Amino acid sequence: MKVLVAVKRVVDYNVKVRAKADGSDVDLNNVKMAINPFCEIAVEEAVRLKEAGVATEVVAVSVGPKACQEQLRTALALGADRAIQVEVEGSVEPLVVAKLLKGVVEKEAPQLVILGKQSIDGDNNQTGQMLGALTNMAQGTFASEVKVDGDSVNVTREIDGGLQTVKLKLPAIVTTDLRLNEPRYASLPNIMKAKKKPLDVLTADDLGVAISSHVTQLRVEPPAERQAGIKVEDVAQLVDKLKNEAKVIA
Amino acid sequence: MSTLVLAEHDNASLKAATLSAVAAASQMGGDVHVLVAGADCSAAAEAAAAVSGVSKVLVADNAAYEHQLAENVSLLVAELAAGYDNVVAAATSAAKNTLPRVAALLDVAQISEIMSVESADTFKRPIYAGNVIATVQSSDAKKVITVRATSFDAVAAEGGSAAIEAVASVHDAGISTFVGEEVAVSDRPELTAASVVISGGRGMQNGENFKLLDGIADKLNAAIGASRAAVDAGFVPNDMQVGQTGKIVAPELYIAVGISGAIQHLAGMKDSKVIVAINKDEDAPIFQVADYGLVADLFSALPELEAAI
Ligand SMILES: Cc1cc2nc3c(=O)[nH]c(=O)nc-3n(C[C@H](O)[C@H](O)[C@H](O)COP(=O)(O)OP(=O)(O)OC[C@H]3O[C@@H](n4cnc5c(N)ncnc54)[C@H](O)[C@@H]3O)c2cc1C
Ligand SMILES: Nc1ncnc2c1ncn2[C@@H]1O[C@H](COP(=O)(O)O)[C@@H](O)[C@H]1O
Numbered sequence: 001m002k003v004l005v006a007v008k009r010v011v012d013y014n015v016k017v018r019a020k021a022d023g024s025d026v027d028l029n030n031v032k033m034a035i036n037p038f039c040e041i042a043v044e045e046a047v048r049l050k051e052a053g054v055a056t057e058v059v060a061v062s063v064g065p066k067a068c069q070e071q072l073r074t075a076l077a078l079g080a081d082r083a084i085q086v087e088v089e090g091s092v093e094p095l096v097v098a099k100l101l102k103g104v105v106e107k108e109a110p111q112l113v114i115l116g117k118q119s120i121d122g123d124n125n126q127t128g129q130m131l132g133a134l135t136n137m138a139q140g141t142f143a144s145e146v147k148v149d150g151d152s153v154n155v156t157r158e159i160d161g162g163l164q165t166v167k168l169k170l171p172a173i174v175t176t177d178l179r180l181n182e183p184r185y186a187s188l189p190n191i192m193k194a195k196k197k198p199l200d201v202l203t204a205d206d207l208g209v210a211i212s213s214h215v216t217q218l219r220v221e222p223p224a225e226r227q228a229g230i231k232v233e234d235v236a237q238l239v240d241k242l243k244n245e246a247k248v249i250a
Numbered sequence: 251m252s253t254l255v256l257a258e259h260d261n262a263s264l265k266a267a268t269l270s271a272v273a274a275a276s277q278m279g280g281d282v283h284v285l286v287a288g289a290d291c292s293a294a295a296e297a298a299a300a301v302s303g304v305s306k307v308l309v310a311d312n313a314a315y316e317h318q319l320a321e322n323v324s325l326l327v328a329e330l331a332a333g334y335d336n337v338v339a340a341a342t343s344a345a346k347n348t349l350p351r352v353a354a355l356l357d358v359a360q361i362s363e364i365m366s367v368e369s370a371d372t373f374k375r376p377i378y379a380g381n382v383i384a385t386v387q388s389s390d391a392k393k394v395i396t397v398r399a400t401s402f403d404a405v406a407a408e409g410g411s412a413a414i415e416a417v418a419s420v421h422d423a424g425i426s427t428f429v430g431e432e433v434a435v436s437d438r439p440e441l442t443a444a445s446v447v448i449s450g451g452r453g454m455q456n457g458e459n460f461k462l463l464d465g466i467a468d469k470l471n472a473a474i475g476a477s478r479a480a481v482d483a484g485f486v487p488n489d490m491q492v493g494q495t496g497k498i499v500a501p502e503l504y505i506a507v508g509i510s511g512a513i514q515h516l517a518g519m520k521d522s523k524v525i526v527a528i529n530k531d532e533d534a535p536i537f538q539v540a541d542y543g544l545v546a547d548l549f550s551a552l553p554e555l556e557a558a559i
Contacts, residue, residue, distance in 0.1 A: 016513055017378040026382050065461040095359050118495060123377055126360050129320065129350035138321050138426040141347050144488065154429060158488045159343040160442075160497070164430040166319070172425075172490040178478065178495060179488060182301070214359035218372065218385045226520065231532075235554040238526065238544050246524045246541065248446075249470060249559060 001111035001148075001170075003046040003055045006026040006101055006128075007075050009068040010121040017121075019220040026220055035071040038116025040078070041176040044183040045146060046114050047079035054148050055112070057081050061090055061104050063097050069199060076194035077186035083199040084108075088211060094122075096211055098130035103207025105135055110171060112153065117142050117175040128175035138168035141175040251280030251370065254308075256327060256339035256349070259286060259294035261316070266443045267340035269301060269404035271429075275338045276303045276405065277367040283308060284412070285330060287323050289316035293353025299414050302406040310417040317409070317428035318344045324351035325421035331356055331392060331405065341396040341492035341498075353394040354473040360394045361386060365401040379517040380493040399442060400500035400521060434489055444473035446503045447522070449492055451477035453508020453529065453548055457485040462549070463507065465556040475499065475519075477509045507546050528552075 012034040013015055020027045035043075047054035059074035062068040063086040067135045072083035086100045105113060115128040132139040140146070140155025144163065147154045148170075156165045158177045186194070204211055232238045253275040258265040268284070275282045277364070283306040286295040295309040308330065314322045327348065333335050337352060339345035341363045353360040364373040365383070373395070405521045441447065448470070450465050467474050475497070476490040492499055494517035505523035509515060511527070511534055520526070520539050528541035530547050537543040544551060 013377070013514070017381050019382045026378065060382070093359055095354060095357070098354060120494070121378060123379065123494070124362050125346050126350035126353070126362065129347065130323070130354035130360075133324060133351040133354035136423070136425070138423070139347075141320070141349075142343060157343075159431075160489060161431075161433040162487060162489050163432045164317075165431070167427045167429050169425045175486075179482065214388060214390050215361065216387045216389070218387055220377075220382050220384050223376070223380055223383050226270075226525075226539050227541070229525070229537070229539075229543060231537070231543045231545060235544065235546075235551055235558055236543055239555070239558045241361075241542050242503070242526070246503075248524050 001055055002057045002059065002108060003012065003049060004105065004108055004110035004113045005041060005042045005046045005058060005060045005075065005080065006113070006115040007060055007062050007071050008036040008116070008119050009033055009064055009071045010036045010119055013037055013120055019222050023219040023221055033067070035074050036116050036119050038118055038176050039177065041182045042114040042116055043075045043078045043080060044181045045176060048181065049148065050079065055172065059084065059108060059110070061101065063092060063100050065089060072184065072199055073194050076197045077191045080185065082197055085199065086207065087199045087201055087203050092211060093214060094124050094126040095130055095214065096209070097127050098134055099209045100204060100207055101131050103132045103209055112148070112170065112172060112174065114174045114176065117177055128173050132173045137171055137173050139173040139175070140166055140168055142177040143174050144177050144179045146174055146180070223246050251278065252334050253278050253280065253282050253336040253338055254330060254334040255282060255284045256337065256345060257284050257294065257298050258340055258342045259288060259291065261288040261291040262293050264294050264297035265342070266404060266440070267342050267399040268298070269401035269407060270402040271340040272303055272340055273396045273402040273405045274364065274367060275336065278336055278370060280335070281305050285310065285327065287315040287326055289313050295414055298409050299412040300408050302409040304410050304412045307412050307414045308417050309414060310419065311356060312420045314420055314422040319426050319428065319487055320348040320351050321423035321426045322421050323348050324355060325423060326419055327352045328355035329415065329419055334392070334535065336393045336395060338395045338397060340399045345396055349396055351392055356392055356394065357396055358390040358392055359388065360396065361388060362396050363398040364395055365398050374479065379513050380520065398438045398498060400423050400498055434487055438467060439471060439473050441473040441475055441497050442499055445501050446470045446472035447475050447499050447501045448472045448505040448507065449475035449477065449509060450480055451509030452479035452483065454480060454485060460486055462552040466552065466559065468559050469556065477515050506536050507552065509536055510534050513537065
């Protein structure tokens with residue numbers, strides 16, 4: 001079975017992103033970019049399925065400008081067999097990404113599509129579910145375990161109260177949570193090999209999708225600053241402050 | 251203007267997050283209706299009818315909706331959305347699962363985790379783990395919105411007397427089934443609703459040591475949370491994780507114990523009213539957001555704290 005994995009290029013998770021002083025946008029000058037952590041987990045899961053003999057081919061796809069080919073090469077170095085870049089300018093909304101991915105799904109006919117649960121830049125948590133609705137596929141979101149079983153897949157999901165397991169008909173969609181697996185590091189030989197793996201470029205036109213915009217970002221600002229706090233000497237002083245100054249305990 | 255709020259419930263009762271979603275919906279103006287989709291969920295529907303500010307409750311009571319399978323519930327909500335300007339839900343794991351499907355079915359965007367309603371089409375929401383707040387404007391005629399519950403004061407659970415109306419539509423997509431659930435049972439208040447939260451991190455060293463938090467939590471009627479490192483290491487289950495990708499909490503008092511204060515953890519708790527940090531490293535970033543920082547070994551500080559309160 002073929003597995004399609006969606007990867008997004010985002011600001012590295014260690015970077016503390018700030019709003020520009022004029023509030024026009026976030027400041028992404030000279031910021032380190034990386035593969036979205038949840039997408040890295042998605043690639044790892046697909047590669048493990050291949051190693052276990054469940055998947056036969058792993059195809060990585062990214063929607064973005066040319067620079068996102070870097071993240072596709074990372075996916076190839078981690079073990080994906082080939083890659084597809086859907087070329088768009090700038091960033092597009094989750095609904096549009098989902099429509100473009102639907103186009104790729106129709107071309108590739110994967111049995112499983114694995115996405116991250118959330119991009120750590122926009123914190124949307126939408127694309128996989130939207131793709132599910134557009135393709136009429138079932139979804140196992142926030143997955144911490146994925147078990148393919150014949151023509152269905154069992155997905156254990158992280159929910160507010162604990163864990164839930166659902167059984168989905170294939171083809172299906174999975175979005176990854178952090179504990180699904182621990183991604184490997186790409187070895188140097190694999191990074192070299194990845195450079196020779198096939199990477200195709202498609203356009204929105206090729207997929208018959210019109211790029212639409214539904215939401216406009218009017219301005220950005222830093223979050224409310226917290227007043228600087230103090231260091232207390234010991235537990236006694238802490239309890240005294242909580243009781244008499246902050247008045248949060250009786 | 252009218253808004254349909256998708257209720258968060260367990261068939262028997264309505265979850266507090268719904269009250270914050272209703273608060274956000276009320277700020278959007280116009281009528282607020284609540285949809286309770288479930289099975290044998292009349293108790294939850296009755297609770298929804300009592301919520302202040304709600305003028306009608308729609309109940310879709312069918313086995314297809316028992317476990318909130320997104321494939322089924324999204325079809326129902328998309329159908330009902332025809333009569334509303336907005337579809338709103340608290341950003342719980344169930345709504346995060348379902349609402350983007352609704353938005354795609356309606357061919358509109360979803361606006362995730364709004365913190366404020368600026369006008370009928372303009373909202374504020376956090377991006378980049380809450381390091382930036384974006385003001386966004388929607389051009390969709392019908393809007394699908396999830397609400398960050400901690401940003402809206404809950405409306406009163408009592409005082410309303412909405413009419414309850416049954417919805418007959420049954421949508422069973424037939425592509426997914428519920429297999430099982432492991433839900434933690436605890437006598438403590440729910441993490442996202444507690445007024446005091448005490449969380450442990452990697453510094454706790456193991457799951458056994460989390461017992462050191464129990465006595466304090468008992469005395470303060472607190473919920474117990476954790477950092478991702480503590481969850482990943484297997485000290486405690488995933489539903490205790492606070493942060494960008496876990497739960498968002500904003501209690502009156504948040505006590506972080508043996509937690510360094512990574513951006514992703516702060517994203518889940520920095521709107522707490524009072525923050526206390528206990529850490530043996532005086533340079534730990536958690537102290538930058540703490541109102542009261544105690545540089546100490548947690549293994550001596552916790553028993554002392556328990557004795558002193
Ligand atoms: C995509 C992504 C999403 C993430 N989402 C989340 C999230 O939602 N929530 C989250 O929490 N993290 C999240 N993380 C992880 C985050 O980056 C940090 O790795 C994590 O928060 C660290 O947890 P910690 O503070 O418990 O551990 P550490 O950073 O290891 O800190 C342990 C602290 O304990 C202190 N300590 C040790 N021993 C003692 C002692 N005896 N007494 C007192 N203090 C002691 C140390 O000084 C140290 O400061 C995410 C990461 C990524 C990449
Ligand atoms: N531009 C993109 N290209 C490829 N995949 C994407 C893109 N945007 C989002 N995704 C996928 O959708 C997941 C969730 O993203 P989001 O809905 O933006 O939070 C990501 O982890 C990716 O797997």
